Amino acid sequence: MASIDLTLQPAPAPDQLTAFLNSPAGNAAFTVTVPPDLARLHQLWLRRFMAHHDPAPPALPAAVLQNYGDQLGAAMTAWLQQSDWEPLRRLLAHLPAMPLRLRCQATPALIERLPWEVLELELERPIWRVADSGHFPSDAHARRGVRSPRLLLLVGREEGLDLEADIAELQRLDRQGRIALHTLRGSDSCLSRLRAALGDKRGWDVLVFLGHSAGDPQGGGRLQLGDGHWLGGSALAQEFQQAKGHGLSLVLLNSCSGLDLAHCCTAAGIPWALCFREAVPTTAASLAFSQLLGAMERGRSFPAALQHTRQALQESGPAGCHLLLSGMCAGGAPELHLPLSARRRFRLRLASSTRRQAIAAAALLAAAAAAELLPANPLSTYLLDRRLHVQRLWRGATGQPGPLRPSLPVLLLDERRVYKELQVEATPGRVSRAALAEVLRRTPPGAVPVVGLDVVLDEPAPHTTELAAVIHRQRRRQVLAGWLGAGAGARAAGVRSQPLEALRQAGLQARDLGVGTPAGRADRQPLPLQLLWEVNSRNFASAVSAAPQVRMPPEAVIDWSIEWTPLVRPIGVDELGELRAPALVVGTDGTIDRDQSDLFTAPAAIRPALAVWGGPSDVIPGALVQAVLAQSLALRHWLTPITLSGCTALAAGLGVLLAAALPERRHRGVALGAATLLTLPLSLQLATTRLVLVPIVLPLAALSATSLLRRH
Structure with missing residues (x-):
């Protein structure tokens, strides 16, 4: 923190001081003479201050105290106007508004007890004091931005004092989560508890003392604990150093005559301390405390909050008390902010993300x-499979089975049962075209205008002429077969495996059998969950869906979580003659084709329905997948991730x-x-x-x- 440092030391002559200047603009040294009447004016003002605040009548009028305070301030201003101070005045003019820090090294007691802070308005800059310190301030204060400030409150003997307002203010901040407060009060305010608290490795940001204190230059000041014992500051020197090492950055001495105690704290390396240099009324200490906390809560640094507090004391506090309030820092102390406001603390913690x-x-x-x-x-x-399974459980628990529409019938051909019911012979390794022709014969064209054959008919095979004749004779609105798209994973994948010319001339149309998912092994296809390619009018499922203009976009997810059993209905051969439906899907149980089984690994969400559909519990035939896709398109129902x-x-x-x-x-x-x-x-x-x-x-x-x- 850039500042102008003014150090005063005794000079060989008894009425002189040696001044040293250190600033970003350079260094200087010079000698100044102390005016002979300065000590007298200070004593006159101090006696009248005591007389004014003496509770015993008659009280000295405040106007009289103000007059003597003005005389003291004018004398100090006149002193700085003397030619001896010319180096300082030049530097102040060259560095406007830069803070002035005052250090008094072995000077007469008068020099340090003078109200140097009264010159803030005259010099147009904040002023605070620097104490000699053999210890550098700890870097632990940098941790303050990652947690609420931790405050240790030490309450001394309360006899004759009214400290409830100050304690209540800290308790309010603690309840609001703005600080973490630990209080030593009454019998807990004793030497053993204080030493234990100062040694806490979690560290404190602020130590607040409320109570009685007294000056003692040799013993580092004295304070009275809650148990009535008086304790010298030097007795806590080791504990202060430990607390400084754990992050203690500020000591607030809300008591009388705290200058020596403040020196003791900064000598231990604690960066900042606040004190009254003489005895002051309790109301002044309480007002200063509340104003300082309020200013720091609004985000002001400690020096700026100190300026605000001194001004508030001057305007509305007990007369003359503002001239006794001093801030003191250890050499090299960084600028101090306490994030008492939740917003500022949040910003600081956010900036310190790891x-x-x-x-x-x-x-x-x-x-x-x-x-x-x-x-x-x-x-x-x-x-995704697990997610759809949980989605199905959620639908069941909340009574939301899914959309409804007329079911799409599906006939699954297998060589052991359905072929026998159709009274046809199997074609080894291929779907029997005699079986397909027989299915078409038994299905009335007017009642079922669309039939989708989930097979590829691109190779010569027995009974092709018979199948073509049935298709030609029935003149059904649409009869579909498939061809293998790029994602089918079969041997001829990617080839437009159109049906034989005879079948096409009879009226058989072809569509892509791909379902938008990648290919898998020869024995089964992977889970048909999320599409890689869109499903549109080129696809088999779209043609049998009664919604050929609808497309299912790539990356759409088939919603296996809904109740599919009412929407897709496997039928038997005996139902074909009486069937009434807009479309029929005819496929296989997935095991007939010698090149590749038409089976998909069943999603977990649909497995409970597979037993109803009459299949195994871990695979689903491709014809049923086509039917699910067709109904999804008809319902315009799929999941968009x-x-x-x-x-x-x-x-x-x-x-x-x-x-x-x-x-x-x-x-x-x-x-x-x-x-x-x-x-x-x-x-x-x-x-x-x-x-x-x-x-x-x-x-x-x-x-x-x-x-x-x-x-x-």
Whole structure:
């Protein structure tokens, strides 16, 4: 903190002082002569001060005290106008408004007891005092920005004093969470408890003493403890040094004649101390205390708050007391701010966020970005599968099964049962076209205008002519087969495997059998959860959905959490003749094709329905997946995920803010628990009612990591 330092030392002549100047503009040394009447004027003013505040009548009028105070101030101003002080005046003119710090080294007692602060208006700058210190101020004060200020309140003997207002003010700040207050009062205000408190390794930011004190230059001042014993400041020198090492930055002596005690504190290296140099009324000490706390609560530094307090004492305090209030600092003391306001404390804590938080946020954000670039990675797929399963449980618990519409019938062909019911022979390794022709014969064209055959008919095979004849004869509005798109994962994937010419001439149309998800192994396809490619009018599912103009965008998530059994209805051969439906999907049980099974790993959310559909509990045939896609398109029902990177970044930022707002980790843990309890049902309900899929795991991990990795 830049300042002009004025050091006064005795000169060889008894009525002279040697002055040393140290400032950013340079150094200087000169000798000044002390006016002979300065000591007399100070004594006259001090006697009248005592007489005015003496409770025994008659009291000296305040106007008389004011007159003598003005005379003392005028004498000090005239002294600084003498030619001896010319180096100081030049420096003050060259460095306007820069604080002036005064150090008195072995000078006569009068020089230090003079009210140098009365020159603040004349010199147009704040003035405070510097004490000799053999100890540098501790760097532990830098920790203040990461927690509420810790205040140790020492209450002395209260006989004849009214300290309740000051104590209540500190207790109010403690209740509001602006400070952490520990009070030694009554029998607890004793030497053993005081020493134990000063040795607390958690450290104190401020030590406040309320009570009686007295001057004692040899013993470092004296104060009276709550148990009635008087204690010399020098007896606490070691404890003051320990407290300074743990962060003690300010001592407020709300008592009389505290100059020697302030010297003792700054000699131990405590950066700042506040005291009254002489005995003052309790009302003056209380007013100074409240004004100082209020100013620092508004964000002012200690020197600025000291100026404000002195002005408030001059305007509304007991007469003359403002001339006795002094601030003292150890050499090299940094500017002091106490974050008593919640807003300032939050800003300071936010600015001191840790590197560990940044690393955790960056790592989780990188994981989120990687998951978005590769959405089909195993971890993301697993988490999404679990999420949809929890979504299904939420729907069941809250009575929200999902949307309704007429069911889409699905006939699954298998060689052991359905082929026998159709009275056809199997074609080894391929779907029997005789079976397909028989299904079409038994299904009335007028009642079922659209039939989707979830098969690829691009190779010559027995009974092709028979199948073409049935298609041509029925002249059904639409009969569909499939071709393998790029994501099908089959041997011919990516090739437009159109049906044979004879079938196309008969009226068979072809659509892409892809379901928007990546290919898997030959025995089964991966979980059909999140799309990589859009599903549109080119796709098989769209053609049988009765909503061919609707598209399901890429990155959409199939909502397996709703009740699918009313929407997709597997039927038997015996139901074909009486079937009435806008469309019919005909597929296989997934095991007939010798090149690749048409089976998908079943999502956890749908597995309870697989037993109702008559299949195994861990796989789902491709025809049923096509039917689910078709109904999703018809209902315009799918989940739209919110950006994972954005949510993770937002959660990480909120975690940093939470760590800044709540210094105690246990409080952050409670807040995280509350956030989780709120986030889970809210996210599930948003997906249920608004079809918005809010990610949970990575954002909550980011919130937890960035908030809990900070220790203080």
